[in-house]
Amino acid sequence: MANEQKAWWKEAVIYQIYPRSFQDSNGDGIGDLAGITHRIPYLRKLGVNVIWLSPIYQSPNDDNGYDISDYRAIMDDFGTMEDFDTLLKTAHEAGIKLVMDLVVNHTSDEHAWFVESRKSRENPYRDFYIWKDGRNGGAPNNWESYFSGPAWQYDEATDQYYLHCFSKKQPDLNWENPKVRDAVFDMMTWWCEKGIDGFRMDVISMISKDQSFPDGPVKADGYGDLSPHVCNGPRVHEYLQEMNRRVLSHYDLLTVGEAAGVTIDEAKKYARSDGKELGMVFQFEHVGPENGKGSIIDKWTTGKPQMPKVRAILNKWQRELEGKAWNSLYLDNHDQPRCVSMFGNDSPKWRVLSAKMLATCLHMQKGTPYIYQGEELGMTNMKFHSLADCQDLEEINAWHQYVDEQKKVSAETMLQCFDTVARDNARTPMQWDASASAGFTTGRPWLAVNPNYTEINAEAALKDPDSTFYYYQKLIRLRHAHPIIVYGTFEPLLEDSETIYAFARELDGKRLTVACNWTEHEVPCSLFDENPGEELISNYPSHKAGILQPYEARVVLTDK
Ligand code: GLC
C-alpha cells in the first residue's frame, strides 16, 4: 500500500510504564512519578517516542490503580499533580509523548459517583451504575467476574445488585446513561487540555452491555461466561464515535483500545482508517488460549504457546487489516507473563538470543510496537513459592476459588500456573542495577524483586554493546530510518515451517526479508542464499549458508 495514510503514531514506538514498579524516589517501596521523571534520559537513550502510563489517578488500589476514585487527582503513592506536570514537561522536552491509561468501563466503589449511587434508588447518580433486582433469591444472572466469583454484588441498603465485571470494588459504569458519557468526555477533555498525547483505553470493548442481561454459557467452574454479553456489545461503536466527535477529533492523539474478545471484523470497525473511532486496538488471540498453550482452568496454564499457532494468528491480523485498519504489536504487558519466558527461552544460555529474536519478529511487522518496561533488558518471569509471594488480586482470588473452595487444582499446580502466566511476573520491580533491591528502591519493595537482578539489570546492559537494550535501540532506529518497516506491505513466507517464522515487507521497489528461528536447534533455511542484500540487523555476528542458528534472526533489505 504505497498510499497508506501517514500518522505520527504509526511511526512511533511506545514504551509502557507500570508506575508502581518502575522507580521509587522516596524510599517507600512504591514507584512514583518523580521516579519516572528521573528515568527520562534512559528512555531517551532507548529511543522510544511515547510513554504509556498505566493508571496514576487517585485509587484505593484494589487492582493497582485500575480502580479509580478520582479521575482528576493523582494517587497519593505516586505523588502530586505538580509531579505529573513536571513529568509531562520533562518528557515533552525530551521529545517523548505521554499517553494516559483511561479506565472508564468501571470506577472504584470509592468514587464519589458510586458513593452517591448506592445511597438510594432515587439518588441522581443511581443510574451511573448498573443496578438490578435479584432473581430467585440470588444474583440477577449467572455471570462470573473476570476476577472469580459472581459478577454481581448485593447491596443491602437498597436491596439490589450492582454489576462488576472485575472485582467488587470496580462497579461497571452505565454507558446507556448520557450523563455518564458527558462526565467521561468532560474528564477526557480536561486531560487533553493539559497537553497529554493520547489514551490507552482499558477494556473499552466492554462499555456496552446486552441490555437483556441474559445468562452466559456455563463454564467448567459452574459459573456463566459474561464475555459474549459484555464484549463488543450493541452500542460500543456508537459510543466510541460519539467520544471521537466530542473529544478525540479535537486533538492529535494516539488512541489504542484494549479490546478483549475482539475479532478481526470488529477490529476493522474500532480501528477504521477513516479515523472515526480509535487509532488501533490490542487484540488478545496470540497471547490467549488460541495460541496453543492449553489450559488447566480458565486462563491458568503451565503450557507454552506453539510458534505455528502464534504465527497463524499474527499473520492473519497482518493480512486482514492491511489497508483497512492499523495493528498494534505487543508480546507482553502488565497483564501478561514476560515474553522471553513465555515465547522464548529464559535459560541463561538462550535468554539474550531468544529475546532479540522475538523482538525482531515483532518489530519488523506492520503496526505500532509496544515495549513493556524491562522487556528491553530481557527481564524474565518470577518463581512463586507460596500464595504469600503474590500481590495481584486475580491470582489471590483464583487461588481461593480453585484451590481452597472448589479443590479443582492442587496448590502445587496452581503455583506452577502462577510461574507461567501470573500477572505479578510482569510487575516485579524494574531491575536498574546490582545494588540492593535492584536500584528500584532504598526501602522494601511492594513486590519482591526477581533474584536474577544481579545479572539482568539496566546498568549491566548499558555497559554491554551486545545487550538486548542496544538491540532494541537499533530496532527502533531502523523503524525510524526505513519507511518500509512502518508502511511496507506484509507477505507471509514459509507458512508450513514448524520452526521458522518468516515474512517479507515491500515498499517502493524494495523488499525486506525477515526470518526468525524460534527453536534452540539449527534449522535449514534458504531464504538468504540467492540475494545477500544489505543486512539491517541480526542477533548473530556471522551466518551459516543454508542454515539458521539457534534462535537466529535475520533482516535483509534487497531490491525487488
Ligand atoms: C485491563 C487492565 C487490567 C485490569 C483490568 C480491569 O485488562 O489491563 O490490568 O485489571 O482491565 O481494569
Ligand code: CA
Ligand atoms: Ca515512592
